[in-house]
Amino acid sequence: MTNDEPDPEEPLGDSDSGTSSADDANPGPDNGKENREELLYDTLEELGRPVVTAVRYAQENETNQSDATAALDALVEDGIAERLDVSADPVVWYPSDWARMTDRERVVVFPERRELVVDQPTQLTRAQLSQFAHLVDTTGSGAYKYEIRQEDIWQAPYETFGDLQDTVHDVLPERYPHLEEWLESQYRRANRFTLRTHEDGYVVLEAATDDLMGNVARQKLEEGQLRATISETESWVAEEHVAAVKRTLYDAGYPVRDERDLDSGNELPVELNLELRAYQEDWRSNFMENRSGVLVGPPGSGKTVTALGILAAVEGETLVLVPGRELAGQWREEILAHTSLTDEEVGEYHGGEKNVRPVTIATYRTAGMDRHRQLFDTREWGLIIYDEVHHISAPIYRQSTDLQTQHRLGLSSSPVREDDREKDIYTLIGPPIGTDWDSLFDAGYVAEPEVEIRYVPWDSPEVQNEYVSSHGHDRRQRAASNPAKIQEIKQLLSRNPEEQALVFVEYLDQGRAYADALDVPFISGEMPHARREKFFEQFRTGIVSTLVVSRVGDEGIDLPSAQLAIVASGLGGSRRQGTQRAGRTMRPTGRARMYVLATRGTREEEFARQQMRHLSSKGVRVTERSGEAFDMSETPREEHQS
Template identity: 30%
Template sequence: MNHLKERPLVVQSNFKVLLYTSSPYFEEVRDQLSYFLELQKSPNVFYTYALNEISLWNGFSHGWTAQRIKALFTKFSRYGVSEKVIEFIEKQYYYQNMFSIIKYTSEELELIAREKKAFANLDLHRKTLHYLRQDETSGRYFIPMHARGIFKSEMIHLGYPVNDQVGFEDGQPLEINYNHSQYPLRGYQDQAVKSFVNKTKDAIIAGAGIILLPCGSGKTIVGIAIMAELGMSTLIITPNVISLRQWRKEIIEKTNIRDEEIGEYSGEVKEIRSITLTTYQILTTRREREAEFHHLNLFNRKSWGFIVYDEIHMLPAKVFRFITSVQAKRRLGLTATLVREDGREKEVFSLIGPKKFDYSWKELEKLNFIARVKCFEVKVTMPPDLENNYFSFQYATNKFRMASENPYKFVITQKLVKLFSRFQILIIGQYLTQLEEISKMLKAPLLVGKTNYTTRQRIYQEFNDKKIRVLVVSKIANFAVDLPNAEVAIQLSGTFGSRQEEAQRLGRIIRPKSGVANNAYFFTLTTLYSREEFLAQNRKGFLMAQGYTYTNLLEFDLSKDILVEELIGETSNTTQTEETT
């Protein structure tokens, strides 16, 4: 690397890191930065990352050291790295596991430090650390057993991720055998299981953390395989009833567990069995606004040995304080992205655990385990009357919704549906009136929150059977919807700049496709020169970090024959399938 201009990094003193896409080392460096930096912006010229506490803590948990990060920056930075940045990295590495908690008695934990002088810093925050006490005789520090999670949460907000060495309760044993002969794990799935149940390490520190895998890559299977390795009564918390029943189906299909051994704790039934499935929604349901969340006592209704938090990025804030009381349970978070729009990643890190395993979306794509998705942002102009109203509004929220419901999007959607006339198409949006309108225009079924479970399942099945070609869905399709045949997603509108939602919606079409091409297409429609277009840059952030690129199109581009040929041409899944039959 002789020329400085070939180096892709600019490490700024404000803890921003720029990664230039034109560098021949772009991909190599991008894949490494994802471990310990947080992607914030991703325009064409360079990516902008943030270097912060939580990103570094996850990097350290993944085996990165301060020295290794500094070496990477030094090797690939154009202008060197400021001492301020180096000091910050070293400081966070120093703080990582500075404090540990160990079991002292059945009622108390002891706090120990790598260096005794570290306790002096804690003494400055005694008002914040409500449960920490110092023994007057020995000078040692203790925490009540019941405050284990609360203390870790308090400490992480002071910048100290605590190394929890207390261990776990085994819970009631459960004989569960995964059918490896009929459903063998893929290589990366086996790695994920071993990263969580690492039998070569001391079991006292195994069994708490997060596994990140793309939508459609078999996170549920990984969770079930870990259940079989642990062999303990298990509580599984899912986003909704549809996801809950998908878990039930997979467990019965892939293990020796019978249907009657699985309990469903939902709005319809309240069963508690050796394996119990519930939803975040039922756990946070209460009779009145000020009433207690009485369903949260499910955490303590049985001697669980293992708790699975499916789609951990959706964990409601209301549940966090109850998670603090179940730190003695082994716990697994499953997700495609750790991005939380409420900024509570620190609580997830301290109460669920660090990243145990993740796998590049693009690497899975290369292996054909997920579809090759082509992403497009179609920029739509405003009708003159809407444009006049738009610029007369003062509030950003009003402007965002006006742009999101731009009626010209209906014209573009109809063009795309015609363009992909042989494909299975999902149309996803945020606003019901908008979805109702496009549903009528296309004479396509519409599924929304109030659609009952039976109707949803029937329509989903008809779509999977290709009896329905176009399906319109609200944000209920953001997660836990199994539509393996979906090949095209058209996003009419979304939740502001939500990176999490963008990733989940792309995930609806990411399952591998039949045929040679294995292609899928994701279109997001944004109104040109609007608040929506501005926030779309943030929405794309997570997917851009995973290696996806968006092709920008103007609405008139969709009328060009050359574009049509480029979009579907000879790479069509349908065409390839027909040629091989």
């Protein structure tokens, strides 16, 4: 018997009291067999379990144990339920028709391990879980495994613990006091250390108690990171080691609130020439209150526009860091189009041109190189914007986080990394903002993508045999380049002739072959920048309706007319890449559809599910089915939900 269940021998009420009867829990024959059956399933759904004891049945239906037992036995006589005596527990009852339970949401909680397994979760449940839990795994049968980690609670987007607790209560089938105590303790941990500026200008680390300062900070930090002791709860921090102090304490289980009074740089009056949506205003207000944060709204939700609104609110010289030159050019166009800034006030600094202006757009790589850093170090920035912020965990990109600024803003629809170092993002930049994707989908601000994984058989036994006899990288490439995928892509394009489509590939040879077969351009990193931009512009204007694109199209390319994304092959199980590719079609209007092709019987099946995991965690429904080109029926049968 589990600890959280009452003793099955303990009476829950007096059957002679007149307050309840067997009819309350078990409607009689006059009420109909269907009503009795539905009550059983409703009870199981409330409990989040496929079996029930008489004690729990009585509790859920507000009757006593004796009457609950009679009601359950009546269900057995009806053929609706069966009973089983188990040695480690009292008698349990369960539905005779197990299949009836497969389409109902069930949440099973393992409080000691802080894990949850959710069968057939609704979109709302997945969206709520994304606020305080981490999706670990999914199965083809519709089961989702979540883990509640320290960093999930530290980063939970709630003003008070009570707000977080309300969401937890909405999702979990019952109260778990020990789990809630742990949740509250982790929520408090996020406010135990603070960085502030002393009136004499140096940086101070302040702890909530002298024990935290003495036994955590001064024990964990390396020599030289703390210059001197100020008091039992305060230490003078070496300014060049601020980022290292934040990372060390985060790893020790204590995220640091950064409330330093940093230099704001030269003033830069800016007017925004557009109106922000209500949720974008909320994002901006949230950011301005904290002075740091990471916008993690879905693709198409207007993170760049919100960043421009923040730039106008800060009114200080601004550095925008981007992963590539294409993004630098797009940022410059957006700034000039939607703000009062002029050509002379906005510059780019990368391999193509090098102009430092009041607003400068630079690549991460250039800003991190020693020979260029002095240019950025000597300027006092009021705001640094880190676009595609997940890049900062890379060593050369991370150097940019040491640049001094009053405000730090990160942008990413998918701040996840396969090395699980996304915590670096929130440590170095700030807490997440805008994580509730579901509300934006419901309000129609962003088109929720229809995501479908399609399993494609081998083109021929000969091709399959070549795969079986290969190894390592060669084997992965053969699965990715399965010729049968070309026929599948043609079928999908023919069914959507009016929609502009992007076909994503991972390998250059594959991209060239698909482009030849489809008679469309292939865009890769080998193509000169000017020619790439020419094809992208033709796609935007509708001259070209389909493009085959390599990894160069994963992030930062603005192609608002794309409605259909077909992923023929991808980077292993990269969740970030899956989200970015889906994001190419996610816009406020129209349909957003994505097909992920995987060769049956290969690791591509596993990779495809993993790529879609971040979208699933945000409430996006992901389905799986056989490749359409190989189905006998005109409309493919949906096999199951991922």
